[in-house]
Amino acid sequence: MLSPMDKEAVIEALEEIAVLLELKGENPFKTRAYVNAGRTLERWEGDLKRWVAEERLGEIKGFGEALQQKVSELVSTGKLGYLEDLRASVPAGLIEMLDLPGLGPKKIKALNKELEIVTVEALEEACQAGKVASLSGFGAKTQQKILDGIEFRRRYASHHRVDKALALAETFLDRLRSHPDVIRCSIAGSLRRHKEVIGDVDFLVSAKESAAIIAFFTEQAEVESIIAAGETKSSVIVAGGIQADLRVVSDREFPFALAYFTGSKEHNIVMRQRAIQRGLRLNEYGLFRSTEETRDAELLEECATEEEIFAKLELPYIPPELREDHGEFESAEANDLPRLIEWTELRGSLHNHSNWSDGRQTLEEIIAHCQDLGCDYWAVTDHSKSSFQANGLDAVRLRKQIKTIESLNNGLESEGAAFRLFTGSEVDILSEGTLDFDNELLSELEVVVASVHQGFTQSEAQLTKRFIAAAENPFVHMLGHLSGRLLLEREPYAVNQKAVIDACAETGTWIELNASPYRFDLDWRLWRYAKKKGVRCVINCDAHRAEHAGFLRLGAGIARKGWLSKDDVVNTQSQDSLRKALALKRASQGS
DNA sequence: GCCGTTTTCGGCCCGACTGTTTTCAGTCG
Numbered sequence: 214m215l216s217p218m219d220k221e222a223v224i225e226a227l228e229e230i231a232v233l234l235e236l237k238g239e240n241p242f243k244t245r246a247y248v249n250a251g252r253t254l255e256r257w258e259g260d261l262k263r264w265v266a267e268e269r270l271g272e273i274k275g276f277g278e279a280l281q282q283k284v285s286e287l288v289s290t291g292k293l294g295y296l297e298d299l300r301a302s303v304p305a306g307l308i309e310m311l312d313l314p315g316l317g318p319k320k321i322k323a324l325n326k327e328l329e330i331v332t333v334e335a336l337e338e339a340c341q342a343g344k345v346a347s348l349s350g351f352g353a354k355t356q357q358k359i360l361d362g363i364e365f366r367r368r369y370a371s372h373h374r375v376d377k378a379l380a381l382a383e384t385f386l387d388r389l390r391s392h393p394d395v396i397r398c399s400i401a402g403s404l405r406r407h408k409e410v411i412g413d414v415d416f417l418v419s420a421k422e423s424a425a426i427i428a429f430f431t432e433q434a435e436v437e438s439i440i441a442a443g444e445t446k447s448s449v450i451v452a453g454g455i456q457a458d459l460r461v462v463s464d465r466e467f468p469f470a471l472a473y474f475t476g477s478k479e480h481n482i483v484m485r486q487r488a489i490q491r492g493l494r495l496n497e498y499g500l501f502r503s504t505e506e507t508r509d510a511e512l513l514e515e516c517a518t519e520e521e522i523f524a525k526l527e528l529p530y531i532p533p534e535l536r537e538d539h540g541e542f543e544s545a546e547a548n549d550l551p552r553l554i555e556w557t558e559l560r561g562s563l564h565n566h567s568n569w570s571d572g573r574q575t576l577e578e579i580i581a582h583c584q585d586l587g588c589d590y591w592a593v594t595d596h597s598k599s600s601f602q603a604n605g606l607d608a609v610r611l612r613k614q615i616k617t618i619e620s621l622n623n624g625l626e627s628e629g630a631a632f633r634l635f636t637g638s639e640v641d642i643l644s645e646g647t648l649d650f651d652n653e654l655l656s657e658l659e660v661v662v663a664s665v666h667q668g669f670t671q672s673e674a675q676l677t678k679r680f681i682a683a684a685e686n687p688f689v690h691m692l693g694h695l696s697g698r699l700l701l702e703r704e705p706y707a708v709n710q711k712a713v714i715d716a717c718a719e720t721g722t723w724i725e726l727n728a729s730p731y732r733f734d735l736d737w738r739l740w741r742y743a744k745k746k747g748v749r750c751v752i753n754c755d756a757h758r759a760e761h762a763g764f765l766r767l768g769a770g771i772a773r774k775g776w777l778s779k780d781d782v783v784n785t786q787s788q789d790s791l792r793k794a795l796a797l798k799r800a801s802q803g804s
Numbered sequence: 805g806c807c808g809t810t811t812t813c814g815g816c817c818c819g820a821c822t823g824t825t826t827t828c829a830g831t832c833g
Contacts, residue, residue, distance in 0.1 A: 241807095242816055277806050317823085317831050352824055402833090415833090443821055458833085478817090478833070485817050496818060514807095724808035 218287045220254060220261050226287055226296055227251035230540065233299040236307050237644050249275050250284075252479070256539060260335045261288055301410060306332035314440075315355060337363050351543060365454070372701055375767055376730040378404055378411040385416060392429055394420045396464045401474035406441055407443050407770035409733040410700050413448075413456035417474055423461035430459045468519050472496035479538035479697045480531075486489065487526045487542075491718025500525055539738075551778045556769030558785045561590040561761070564662045564693055564725060564753035569614055570595035571603035571604040573758040576614075576621060576634065582759045584632045585593040588761055589788045592660040593639035594617065597649035600666050608654055612639060615657060633788060635659040644668035646682035649687070655688035660796060664693030664705065664751075673707040680708060681716040687799050691723035691751050691783075695735040702731075710739055720744035721801055723783055726752045726775075728768025729761070750775075751783045 218226070231247040253275050254261075264270055265288045270281040286447055287293050310321045310333060324330045328339050329347050336359065339345050346356040382400050389398045395418050399405070402415030422427050427447045431439050440448040440456070447459045462470045474497065475482060480506070488495035493514065500514040500522060516522045520530045528545045530552055535541040545552050566572030567579055574582070576593065596605035596792040606614065615636045622633055637660030641649040646665060648655070655661050663683040669676065683689055695713060696705035718726055724743060727734045732755070733742070740750065752768040754761050772782060779785045783794060 243805045245816075248808085275806065279805060315831070319830060350824070354823060358823095413833095441821060446820060449820095473818095474833085476833085482817060489817090498819090531827075 218291050220257075223261065223284055223287050224251045224254050224292060227254070227541075229283075230283075230299060230554075232308055232311070233296075233303050236303050236311070236321060237299075238318055240321050246275070246277075246280070249456050252278050252538075262702070265289060290635055293581070297702055304331035306330075306335070309333050310336060312366065313359060314365075315358045315362065320350070320355075323350060323686065333363060365450075368767075372410040372412055373453075374700060374730045375403045375404070375407075375409065375411055375733075375770075377453065378414050378455060379767075381435070381451060381453070382414050382416075384435075385414075385457065388433065389416065389426070392423060392426060394425055396420055397467050399471055401457075401460075401471060401478060403474045404628055406477065406536055407534045407774050409771065410736065411455075413458055415470055415474055416457065417467070418459065419464040420461055420463045421463070421468035426461050432597045452700050461489055463495070465515075468522060469495070469499050470497045472519050472522055473538060477537050480541070483538055484526065484541055487528075491526065495526075532595050532773065535776065536772065537774075540741075547694065551668065551776050553773040554769055554777050554779050554785065556766040556788065558700055558779050558784070559752060559765045559769060560787065560791075561588040561592070561784055562728075562754040562756060562765060563592040563635070563660050563691070563751050564594050564727070565592060565636070565756040565761075566595050566603075566639075567593050569610065569671075570600070570605055571757060576617060578759065580621060580625070580632070582762065584630065586762055588632065588762075590633050590635055590791065592600050592635035592637040594639040594660060594662050594709075595640055596666075597640045599641045599643060599649045599689035603666075605641070605649075606638070608650065611650070611654065612657070631788070637661060639664055640689075641666050642679050642683045644671070644679070648683065648686060652686070652770040655686075658688075659792075661688055661690050661692070662693045663689045665697060669697055669706045671707075673709055676706055677709040677712050680713045684713065684720050684722040689722060690795060690798055691725050693725045693753070694727040694732050694755070695724060696734050696736065698734055698736075699731050704736075710735070711742060714739070714743045714746055714748055717743075717748045721798055723749045723751050723798075724771055726750050726768050726772055728752055728764040728771070729755045730764065730767055733768070733771045735775075737771045737774035740772065744775075744777065744781055747787075749783050750777055750781055753784075 220493065227247050228251045231244050234244045249777060251709055253273060257273065264286050270276050270284055283293055307325060310316050324336065328344060330336050330339055340356045340360045345351050345359065347351045386398060387566065389395055398416065398418040400415065401417045404411050406415055418426055423445050427442055430447055431442050431449055432548055435451040436449045438450045440450065445461050449457050451457055460470060461475060485495050488500060494501045500516060501509065502512045504512060505642050514525050516525060523530050529548060529550060531541050531545055531550065534553065567574060567576050579591060590597050596603040598605045598607040618634050618636045625632060638650065639660050639662045642665045643649060644667065665679065680692060680695065684692060695710055696708065698705040724735060733803060750772060752765060752772055755763040756762055786794065
């Protein structure tokens with residue numbers, strides 16, 4: 214007997230249908246109907262099984278007869294005949310080809326029909342044999358582009374971690390700013406929206422004359438190859454394999470182009486629709502008083518900034534991080550957008566390592582660096598004994614570290630310094646759900662983070678139970694990197710994150726937003742849920758070396774994306790009020 | 805495949821660039 218499908222599995226099935234339909238060359242609007250249905254379900258919070266049983270799916274916008282039938286079948290039987298037929302009719306290799314630049318559904322379909330190609334390997338062979346160039350609609354350049362794409366995919370993943378993308382972006386942005394013809398310039402795209410991983414880096418520039426800027430951009434030393442260089446638009450690949458796109462517009466167009474190229478695509482669609490509803494037309498060049506296609510300056514609504522565009526569409530300013538069509542329009546209309554946290558409001562990090570375990574710096578070096586940065590406090594939470602791979606501390610070494618930190622703090626106090634190092638531990642949650650230290654030792658620490666570092670191949674039920682058990686321990690202040698994912702490297706643990714969040718809400722346990730660009734864990738998509746449940750966030754560097762203190766800024770970007778305000782984040786508090794909160798957490802749960 | 809106070813058909817966001825054509829289709833964002 215097949216088990217009935219949950220919401221996530223249904224969403225995956227709908228997305229798969231959309232991809233397969235696209236490859237079959239179906240009506241693109243039919244394809245979009247499946248994409249939209251998946252997106253709607255992602256944000257929908259009802260009980261899917263119940264709605265299917267009560268035959269209420271039709272009440273959800275975008276669910277017509279066909280989708281109601283398919284989702285009902287999926288939910289009640291765990292499978293879908295329509296999808297199985299589709300899968301059988303489209304070779305898996307064709308889906309893979311969609312990732313290659315220059316290949317879309319039409320060209321893939323032609324390759325399949327004319328040359329009977331069904332795998333990427335066969336495609337590569339056909340290109341090398343020169344067979345692809347002779348197909349109608351293809352040519353030598355297309356063939357070479359496909360070969361380059363296959364080679365590129367081997368060398369690099371198509372996505373990049375934010376720290377890498379940001380380093381590139383800031384270097385290029387500085388240079389663009391210094392160019393005499395540049396009037397305004399900005400990062401756009403997913404990097405401006407603070408996504409957790411970046412596909413490419415988008416730059417937008419306003420200038421009176423574009424050719425010189427395009428040339429300047431493509432001539433940068435880091436540029437490895439030029440994909441495109443037109444009048445107003447250029448794409449390059451820089452060292453390390455990141456694609457960077459530049460658009461040059463007039464200064465009058467700048468705010469419209471900035472809004473457009475910041476996206477997301479889904480957010481832009483709603484913005485355009487709002488324009489149409491008001492008898493206007495919005496594109497990257499302007500907001501026009503005509504629904505006809507036009508760039509007529511006479512019909513232009515002048516806007517000097519993005520704020521003014523939102524105002525013309527009767528909205529308050531929506532910060533880039535929220536532009537995902539994840540409820541920002543509803544919230545903006547109700548004038549209920551949160552005032553998002555600023556990274557400068559963070560006063561320190563509560564999960565970090567020293568050279569006592571697997572960190573690089575000594576306690577003294579950490580103090581000096583954090584004081585330089587202007588932090589009010591910093592917790593040293595080295596690994597516990599079971600993390601022997603990370604040189605975890607046993608009880609004897611930990612007690613010795615506590616004494617050492619106390620002595621360093623006494624030194625700071627006698628100097629009249631306000632900064633303090635907090636004692637702590639990142640204590641392992643063991644496979645049975647118990648902690649690596651007993652409560653007596655934990656009670657001697659100022660900050661306790663509980664994390665999973667072993668046994669993460671357990672079942673979802675087991676892992677979830679372990680986290681909940683840790684949250685229920687009164688000496689645990691917060692849970693560390695809950696999903697355990699390593700971006701672009703390792704999938705999350707099988708853990709029911711919402712169930713753990715619920716348990717944290719019950720027990721008053723905080724949850725870490727691990728600000729390492731390798732993790733960004735919890736995911737930003739879960740913070741609104743946590744916030745609604747009253748669970749507080751701690752933005753932690755998980756620093757293993759001095760420069761990781763800079764992760765606070767990246768973590769704040771993800772927190773903003775999760776709709777968090779200063780008051781939702783524990784480590785925006787002063788040292789005194791944080792001490793009280795740390796103590797209160799234990800007192801309230803102990804009683 | 806969905807939708808509708810202009811409702812059962814016809815539209816669904818829209819423009820730039822490339823490569824292949826000889827005026828435009830496909831891809832991309």
